[in-house]
Structures are given as C-alpha cells and as structure tokens.
Amino acid sequence: MKNRAKILATVLCLVAFAFMAIGSGSSDSSKKDIVATEENSSSEENASVEEQTDSEAESQSTGITIDEQVVVDQDGIKITATEYTTDSIWGDGIKLLVENNSDTDYTVGCDALIVNDYMITDLFVSEIASGKKANETMYLSSSALKAAGIDNVGKIEMYFHAYDSNIDFVFQNVYSEIQTSAYSDMDTTPNDAGMELYNENGIKIVGKTVDENSFWGTAILLYCENTSGKNVGISVDDMSINGFMMSPFFATTVYDGKKSIDEITVFSSDLEENGIEKIEEVELKFHIYDNDSYNTIADSEPITFSAQ
DSSP: OHHHHHHHHHHHHHHHHHHHHTTOSOOGGGEEEEEOSSTTOOTTTTOOOOOOOHHHHHHHHTTOOOOOEEEEEETTEEEEEEEEEEETTTEEEEEEEEEEOSSSOEEEEEEEEEETTEEEOOOOEEEEOTTOEEEEEEEOOHHHHHHHTOSSOOEEEEEEEEEOTTOOEEEEEEEEEEEOTTGGGOOOOOOOOSEEEEEETTEEEEEEEEETTOSSEEEEEEEEEEOSSSOEEEEEEEEEETTEEOOOBOEEEEOTTOEEEEEEEEEHHHHHHTTOOSOOOEEEEEEEEETTTOOEEEEOOOEEEEEO
16 A cells, blocks of 8 residues: 555656646746845845756756666665666656566665755656566656756765565665766855755755745745754744745755755645735744654744745
C-alpha cells in the first residue's frame, strides 16, 4: 500500500512538473517582492535578482557532458551514470543504467538530489526485478534550476536508496558526486536577495517573491541556507493571509552546508473561500527540526510581511 502511495505521489509530481516545464506557470512580471510591513522599508534591501529566461538557460546548458561512471554498487544494485542529456520538455538530466544483480525485486530511488549546492526536488524512481536492467533518466527540475539561478550545472550530488516490496530498505543515503564538464565554471553565489525572515543557529530564511498567479494558486518563494551542522527540515505553522488562517503546502529539507529555493503554496480554494483577491499581509511561523530524528530545533516567533 505504501509503495502504491509513493508511486501515485511520483505520478502527481510528474504531471505538475510537466505543466511547469511546458510553461503553464505565470510570467516573472506577475511576481511581487516580499517586503516588511513597515512603509519605509528599503527598496535596495528588498531588490530581487533578475531571473534568466528559459531559452537562455537551455542555451547555457547545451554542451555539458559527464564521464561515464558507477555511482552505486551495493547489495547487488549497480547504477551507472552514462550521459548528461537535455530534453526540450523535461530539461536537463542524467541518464542512468540501473542493474539488479540480486535475487530480490527492488525499488530504487533518491533520498536527496543536490545541484551546485542547492537542494533540488528529484522525480527519480525505478522498479527493478531481480536479474534485470533498466535505462532511466534522473531529471533536474528546470524550474528549480532557474529559481536557484543555476546557469551551468557543474556538480551533482545524489543520495540513493533501495527497498523491497515490504518497504524494507536494503540501503539508504548512499552518496555519489558527479562533476560535469562545466564544473570549473559553475556559479555558487547564493541567490539570497530579498527580505530576511529568519536567521538563527545556522538557519537563514529569506523571502524573495509572492506570485499570486502560480500554477496551484499563490506561491511564496523562499531561499533557505543551512550551516547548522545538521540536516534540517523546515515547515510552516499558523499561517494567515489578510488575517484569515490558511492551510499551506510547504516542507523542505536542507542538508548541512547546502541551500534551497522552495515555495510555500497556498491553494486557490483557500483564498476563494475567504474572499481574498490580493495578498496584503502574510503572517507565519517556521518550524525547524532535525531531519534524521525529527526532534524540534526551533519554532520561530510570528513573522509578518507583505508584497509589492
């Protein structure tokens, strides 16, 4: 049952990914910068970095290559990265040859995918029967790369897992790193322009933009940076918009020493039920926890901001 749920979730992600990849999302002109609620907030402090167009990103990624290399060889599971590829719909990706040399059927997936030190949502899952092989592609979300300001994919870090039909893991968090032909040219400058919302104990969260015309409703874009010494998860509690409580969709994992660009999604139905046509004031709390033990690290005080 859990396996079916995971597959269904993956399919839903693929559908959403496809819509975003073909340009169904809103244009950059519809996005507003996150600012403090005070009237005299500095326009320079809240300036956003100009984002590149899809055509620019595609042209810059063209020509990137990798050396064929084994990225996993454990418990009868062997994964070989064979080629860097760029697809007009799905974007950039790594072609993988997955081999199951064990006597058990396994599902192979990814615990974490990190590009140029940014956490990137992966859509990789492969069901491999005993003694069989499969050619798969691990795609790097084009929208996530664009949001992070990644022009050249230079370093790809992957943490793999494999489990059987009973969801018993044969291995987890098996690490591998690929350096592409663009490794020496990759830009690791933090894309952290915006309003700082939280900065304590090695966790920094910056509010970047509010998009009232995103695919699912309203999207609040956040930059997160983790130098705490632990892998952390970040979620949102007690969120309200214009004084009305919301049920946002947001959960991000940021490994130690890494960064992420992620969205708080507020569904259109929540806004419509409360008669909200324009985002005037947002209030929320951040819940930060240890990603391994799920123990609470911190709960922020209420944070308030607006968009303009």
